[in-house]
Amino acid sequence: MAISSQNDKLIVAIYGGGVTCATLSQALKDQIHLDVQYFDPNPDPTSVTVPFLSLYPQAHDALAFIGKEAGATVEKVGWFAEAPSLVVMGQGSDAGTTVCDLAGFPRSSSWPEVVVVQPAAFLKEMLGGLVPEALHTNKKLVSVTHSDRSAHPLDIHFEDGSTHHVDVLIGDDGPMGVMRSLVIGSDHSATKPVFEGYLTAVCMVPPEENIAQYLDPSYAAKDAGRRFERIGNKSWVNNENSLRAILGTFYTDEDYNVSQPLRSTTSEELQEHFKDFEGGAGITDALTKFSGLRLIPEIAHPHAPTYINGLVAMAGNAAHKMTNFQQLHFGQQIEDAMILGALLREAKNLHGVAAALYAYDVVRRPQSQWVSDQAKYLGELWHGMADGVGLDVARLKAAFEKWWKEWREYDVKEHRQDALRLMRERLWAAGYVESRE
The missing domain is CATH 3.50.50.60 (FAD/NAD(P)-binding domain)
Structure with a gap:
C-alpha cells in the first residue's frame, strides 16, 4: 500500500x-x-x-x-557528567604511575567531556x-x-x-x-562488522556492597571524582566509584563469531587477565560476582x-x-x-x-x-x-x-x-x- x-x-x-x-x-x-x-x-x-x-x-x-x-x-x-579520567599505568614496573589527568587537558566547550543521559x-x-x-x-x-x-x-x-x-x-x-x-x-x-579483538566484562557493584572492598586503596575513594583508567599489557581496567562501576577489557586473538552478542567466561579467565593489576584479586572477585560472567565483544565495520x-x-x-x-x-x-x-x-x-x-x-x-x-x-x-x-x-x-x-x-x-x-x-x-x- x-x-x-x-x-x-x-x-x-x-x-x-x-x-x-x-x-x-x-x-x-x-x-x-x-x-x-x-x-x-x-x-x-x-x-x-x-x-x-x-x-x-x-x-x-x-x-x-x-x-x-x-x-x-x-x-x-x-544529565550527569561522567567523571574525568585519570590515566594510570596498571601493570609492570611503572604500576601506579600517572600517565595523564584528562581533567587538566584544554577544553573547547562549557559542557563536560562526557555527558550521560x-x-x-x-x-x-x-x-x-x-x-x-x-x-x-x-x-x-x-x-x-x-x-x-x-x-x-x-x-x-x-x-x-x-x-x-x-x-x-x-x-x-x-x-x-x-x-x-x-x-x-x-x-x-x-x-559485516568484524571482531576487533577486545572482550569486556562490566559490572555494577550493588548498593548493599562496599565497592572499596574490591579495589586497591589508591582507587577506592568514593570522593576521588575521577574515572580511573589503568593501562595494562593487552588489558585495561577502569572504575568510576560514583557509578559503582568496574570494567575490565582484554585483547585476544581468538576467532570470535560476531553474530554472538555475548560470550561466557570464568573466574579463572578473568583472573588470568587482571590478577597483575593493583588490587587484581578484588577486581576479579567483583567481575566474577556481578558481571554475570558474560563478556561483550568490541566490533566495528x-x-x-x-x-x-x-x-x-x-x-x-x-x-x-x-x-x-x-x-x-x-x-x-x-x-x-x-x-x-x-x-x-x-x-x-x-x-x-x-x-x-x-x-x-x-x-x-x-x-x-x-x-x-x-x-x-x-x-x-x-x-x-x-x-x-x-x-x-x-x-x-x-x-x-x-x-x-x-x-x-x-x-x-x-x-x-x-x-x-x-x-x-x-x-x-x-x-x-x-x-x-
Missing part, C-alpha cells in the same frame, strides 16, 4: 529506530515540503539495549544546529515532532525496489507484506541490519566505500559501527542526523534529494570513518598496544595529548557549512539552480 501523501511533497522514509533515526525525525519536523514517515522494527520506538547515552561536546553543538528544541533536550531530560527519555523527546500516523512500529524492512516513477520512485517492502512508495530511504538498523546490504551489497567485504546507493542512505551504526572506547558513537549518530536534516531541508525535488545524499556521503563518510579510527587507536592506547607507544609512560602521555588535540580541532559548524556548500555546488554544476550560493 502507498502512504497517503500530497504529490508535491517528498516522502522521506526513516527506518531502524534508535538515536540516529529519532534525531533525524526531529531535524526534519515542521518542513512543509517533506512528508516524514518513521518505520521501526521494534514495538516500542523508545526501547534501547544500553543503560546510558553518552555525549561528547560536539554532539551538543550538533543538537543546537538542529533547532531550539533539540538543543534544549539534554537539559530537559536531565537516559536513552528512553532522549528518544521520546526526539520523536516528539512526529504525528501518530507517521510512526509505524513492528515494521521490518526486507527489500527495496527502484522504479522509474517521477514521484516516489522507491518501493520499500516489509516483512508484513506491505509496500510503501517513497522518495528517499534513510536508515540505521544497527551494524548487522539490512540497510548496509542495501547500500553496498550483501557480498561486499565491508558489509570495515570502512564502507559509500554511504549511499541512489536514493537510499545508511547512517549511524549501519554506516559506521565503531568500538566503544571513549563512547564516540552516539555523538556520531547525532551528527549524521544533523547533517542529513540540514541537507534535506534544502531539497525541494528529487534532484535536490540526490544532491543532498551526495553531500552527506562526501562529508560524513570520511569524518565518521576518521572517528572510528580514533576510537580504535584509543583502544590500542588503553591496552598498551599502540605502535611506537606500547607501555612507555612518556610516549603514552604524548599520544593521549595528541589524540585530545586532534579531536578538539574538529568544528561541527564548519562540517555543516561544507555539506550545504557541496549540495549547492552539485545542483549548480548540473544546471538545476542558477547560483551556487
Whole structure:
C-alpha cells in the first residue's frame, strides 16, 4: 500500500529506530515540503539495549544546529557528567604511575567531556515532532525496489507484506541490519562488522556492597571524582566509584563469531587477565560476582566505500559501527542526523534529494570513518598496544595529548557549512539552480 501523501511533497522514509533515526525525525519536523514517515522494527520506538547515552561536546553543538528544541533536550531530560579520567599505568614496573589527568587537558566547550543521559527519555523527546500516523512500529524492512516513477520512485517492502512508495530511504538498523546490504551489497567485504579483538566484562557493584572492598586503596575513594583508567599489557581496567562501576577489557586473538552478542567466561579467565593489576584479586572477585560472567565483544565495520546507493542512505551504526572506547558513537549518530536534516531541508525535488545524499556521503563518510579510527587507536592506547607507544609512560602521555588535540580541532559548524556548500555546488554544476550560493 502507498502512504497517503500530497504529490508535491517528498516522502522521506526513516527506518531502524534508535538515536540516529529519532534525531533525524526531529531535524526534519515542521518542513512543509517533506512528508516524514518513521518505520521501526521494534514495538516500542523508545526501547534501547544500553543503560546510558553518552555525549561528547560536539554532539551538543550538533543538537543546537538542529533547532531550539533539540538543543534544549539534554537539559530537559536531565544529565550527569561522567567523571574525568585519570590515566594510570596498571601493570609492570611503572604500576601506579600517572600517565595523564584528562581533567587538566584544554577544553573547547562549557559542557563536560562526557555527558550521560537516559536513552528512553532522549528518544521520546526526539520523536516528539512526529504525528501518530507517521510512526509505524513492528515494521521490518526486507527489500527495496527502484522504479522509474517521477514521484516516489522507491518501493520499500516489509516483512508484513506491505509496500510503501517513497522518495528517499534513510536508515540505521544497527551494524548487522539490512540497510548496509542495501547500500553496498550483501557480498561486499565491508558489509559485516568484524571482531576487533577486545572482550569486556562490566559490572555494577550493588548498593548493599562496599565497592572499596574490591579495589586497591589508591582507587577506592568514593570522593576521588575521577574515572580511573589503568593501562595494562593487552588489558585495561577502569572504575568510576560514583557509578559503582568496574570494567575490565582484554585483547585476544581468538576467532570470535560476531553474530554472538555475548560470550561466557570464568573466574579463572578473568583472573588470568587482571590478577597483575593493583588490587587484581578484588577486581576479579567483583567481575566474577556481578558481571554475570558474560563478556561483550568490541566490533566495528570495515570502512564502507559509500554511504549511499541512489536514493537510499545508511547512517549511524549501519554506516559506521565503531568500538566503544571513549563512547564516540552516539555523538556520531547525532551528527549524521544533523547533517542529513540540514541537507534535506534544502531539497525541494528529487534532484535536490540526490544532491543532498551526495553531500552527506562526501562529508560524513570520511569524518565518521576518521572517528572510528580514533576510537580504535584509543583502544590500542588503553591496552598498551599502540605502535611506537606500547607501555612507555612518556610516549603514552604524548599520544593521549595528541589524540585530545586532534579531536578538539574538529568544528561541527564548519562540517555543516561544507555539506550545504557541496549540495549547492552539485545542483549548480548540473544546471538545476542558477547560483551556487
